[in-house]
Amino acid sequence: MDNGVSMERAAAAGAGARRARLPGFGLVLLALCGLGLLSTRARAPSPETLTPAPLPQLLSETGLYLPGTTRVDPENLGFVPQYPLWSDAAKKQRWIRLPERQAIDAKNPDAFDFPVGTKFWKEFGFGRAVETRFIERLPDGSWRFASYVWDSDGREARLAPEAGVRAVAPLGGGVVHDVPSLDDCRACHEGRKSPVLGFTALQLSPVRDALAPHREHVPTASVTLSDLARRGVLVNLPRQLLETPPAITGGSERENALRGYLYANCASCHNRQGPLAVLGLDFDVSVLPGAQNSLRASALGKASHFLPPGRTQASRIDPSDPLASVVLFRMQSRNPTYQMPPLGTRVADAEGVQLLTRFLSQDLSNEN
Amino acid sequence: MKTTSIINTLNALSALTVISGVALAAGCNETVNEKRGTPPTQVVHAAQAQPDSKPSPMSQAERVRLGEHLVATSACHDCHTPWKVGPNGPAPDMSRKLSGHPEGMVLPPAPPPSGPWIVSAAATNTAWSGPWGTSFTANLTPDKETGTGAWSEQNFVRAIRTGRHMGQGRPILPPMPVPVYQNFSDDELKSIFAYLQSIPAIKNRVPAPLPPVAAAAPS
Numbered sequence: 308m309d310n311g312v313s314m315e316r317a318a319a320a321g322a323g324a325r326r327a328r329l330p331g332f333g334l335v336l337l338a339l340c341g342l343g344l345l346s347t348r349a350r351a352p353s354p355e356t357l358t359p360a361p362l363p364q365l366l367s368e369t370g371l372y373l374p375g376t377t378r379v380d381p382e383n384l385g386f387v388p389q390y391p392l393w394s395d396a397a398k399k400q401r402w403i404r405l406p407e408r409q410a411i412d413a414k415n416p417d418a419f420d421f422p423v424g425t426k427f428w429k430e431f432g433f434g435r436a437v438e439t440r441f442i443e444r445l446p447d448g449s450w451r452f453a454s455y456v457w458d459s460d461g462r463e464a465r466l467a468p469e470a471g472v473r474a475v476a477p478l479g480g481g482v483v484h485d486v487p488s489l490d491d492c493r494a495c496h497e498g499r500k501s502p503v504l505g506f507t508a509l510q511l512s513p514v515r516d517a518l519a520p521h522r523e524h525v526p527t528a529s530v531t532l533s534d535l536a537r538r539g540v541l542v543n544l545p546r547q548l549l550e551t552p553p554a555i556t557g558g559s560e561r562e563n564a565l566r567g568y569l570y571a572n573c574a575s576c577h578n579r580q581g582p583l584a585v586l587g588l589d590f591d592v593s594v595l596p597g598a599q600n601s602l603r604a605s606a607l608g609k610a611s612h613f614l615p616p617g618r619t620q621a622s623r624i625d626p627s628d629p630l631a632s633v634v635l636f637r638m639q640s641r642n643p644t645y646q647m648p649p650l651g652t653r654v655a656d657a658e659g660v661q662l663l664t665r666f667l668s669q670d671l672s673n674e675n
Numbered sequence: 676m677k678t679t680s681i682i683n684t685l686n687a688l689s690a691l692t693v694i695s696g697v698a699l700a701a702g703c704n705e706t707v708n709e710k711r712g713t714p715p716t717q718v719v720h721a722a723q724a725q726p727d728s729k730p731s732p733m734s735q736a737e738r739v740r741l742g743e744h745l746v747a748t749s750a751c752h753d754c755h756t757p758w759k760v761g762p763n764g765p766a767p768d769m770s771r772k773l774s775g776h777p778e779g780m781v782l783p784p785a786p787p788p789s790g791p792w793i794v795s796a797a798a799t800n801t802a803w804s805g806p807w808g809t810s811f812t813a814n815l816t817p818d819k820e821t822g823t824g825a826w827s828e829q830n831f832v833r834a835i836r837t838g839r840h841m842g843q844g845r846p847i848l849p850p851m852p853v854p855v856y857q858n859f860s861d862d863e864l865k866s867i868f869a870y871l872q873s874i875p876a877i878k879n880r881v882p883a884p885l886p887p888v889a890a891a892a893p894s
Contacts, residue, residue, distance in 0.1 A: 644808065
């Protein structure tokens with residue numbers, strides 16, 4: 308490929324990187340690469356391999372940790388998205404595991420294609436580890452979702468029922484954290500092209516947005532876009548995204564950060580590809596050339612389907628009365644029938660609300 | 676949060692509400708009874724074959740007929756069609772078929788839940804109040820702005836499967852008997868959606884739900 312890191316070169320780089328660990332297989336891997344036998348997509352599985360084993364009952368059986376310990380297997384790569392999802396101030400850790408000799412196809416940098424067998428984990432902590440969510444790509448190409456609830460002694464986490472678990476941790480003020488149901492997992496994760504959220508070119512950019520709410524420190528051991536490409540486990544990424552790390556541009560720094568925030572917190576449902584595309588509200592962000600500012604295009608001055616109580620008309624973002632915008636009303640609310648996002652949070656995000664409020668009351672007001 | 680758990684519990688209990696709604700409707704809804712009395716036989720067979728065997732493909736007309744039958748027999752009119760008092764007593768106003776709570780109907784605040792009487796309903800059967808707040812039944816007609824006209828079949832099926840508005844949004848509130856309707860097969864839900872898309876669109880913007888009113892102190 309002329310405009311990207313080629314599959315062959317990257318796979319060869321990956322094979323080379325692994326040669327030190329697998330000295331006997333280096334030449335074989337290189338030969339396989341040359342024959343084009345390694346790819347990001349698994350070869351067609353036989354019917355008997357399409358049926359996955361049941362989900363393990365224990366987190367320790369999913370491959371996250373070294374056997375017999377709670378130390379993360381070094382084959383599992385930690386990562387930190389630059390725009391974290393607000394989850395009521397949960398402290399989070401995230402890891403990805405790729406199957407041996409497989410790579411992520413980044414031809415579409417907004418929606419990576421992951422090889423069969425890819426696993427993700429995300430640990431949620433409120434003072435202690437409370438739950439670890441798990442996503443795995445199955446041989447038939449589908450994904451399965453699960454959550455494991457930690458024992459109070461922090462030694463093991465156990466598979467949660469599909470209905471979820473109520474009140475696994477207090478958040479203060481009588482509010483509790485719930486482990487989501489499988490339906491709620493799917494409601495967020497199946498709303499766009501890739502069910503993997505928080506692992507895109509934009510989210511893994513090595514250059515971070517300084518105004519991103521709840522931005523997290525990126526430990527040295529965590530991987531970014533360039534690390535993954537260098538390791539040879541991310542292929543076909545458009546070359547310009549390695550030369551110029553992906554970032555949201557085009558507006559003020561505050562507006563760019565707000566778009567990143569809405570991308571992480573809202574665009575899993577409100578995008579132009581998924582089931583809610585019919586609403587015409589699009590908070591998605593693309594790093595592809597020529598992408599438009601969909602926040603302004605789909606929200607600014609657009610009538611809201613939802614009307615706050617007592618209102619007979621309202622705009623998603625109201626340029627004439629910015630603080631009356633429905634987006635702000637719903638972000639501030641934690642009434643279950645009004646709040647946005649509608650699930651996964653019980654406490655309004657003061658930092659996110661502040662960013663939006665400042666955009667509305669300062670940036671937008673100054674344009675009028 | 677208390678409100679969410681109340682919503683979950685009452686959604687399960689709402690099956691009972693609908694059963695009583697059906698019983699009430701049975702006595703006074705001629706239009707619905709007529710349809711119940713003459714179900715389309717071939718369509719019923721298709722529905723019965725759903726759970727264990729691959730259904731034979733239905734034509735769009737057959738889907739609509741099955742959907743009409745399911746809507747008429749599953750109590751949809753009991754809440755989504757406003758009721759009015761006619762010569763034979765209260766009955767769904769079929770001139771506003773499935774258009775939900777009338778937008779022009781201004782209601783006083785609902786009485787607060789008191790003792791064992793925790794649910795109140797307006798005479799139209801389209802506004803319900805309880806510990807979850809006040810809910811207004813949705814406009815199911817295919818009006819693009821105020822009904823389901825902009826919905827996809829997937830939005831509708833997922834709404835029932837997940838119990839969330841359009842499958843991804845806020846919880847669907849009582850008295851909608853989501854747990855009962857989750858027993859429908861995908862084909863049945865698609866048929867219901869096909870029927871709903873075939874009926875006349877009625878522009879009627881249903882208000883958003885209202886937050887709970889404070890519970891009255893026990894007397």
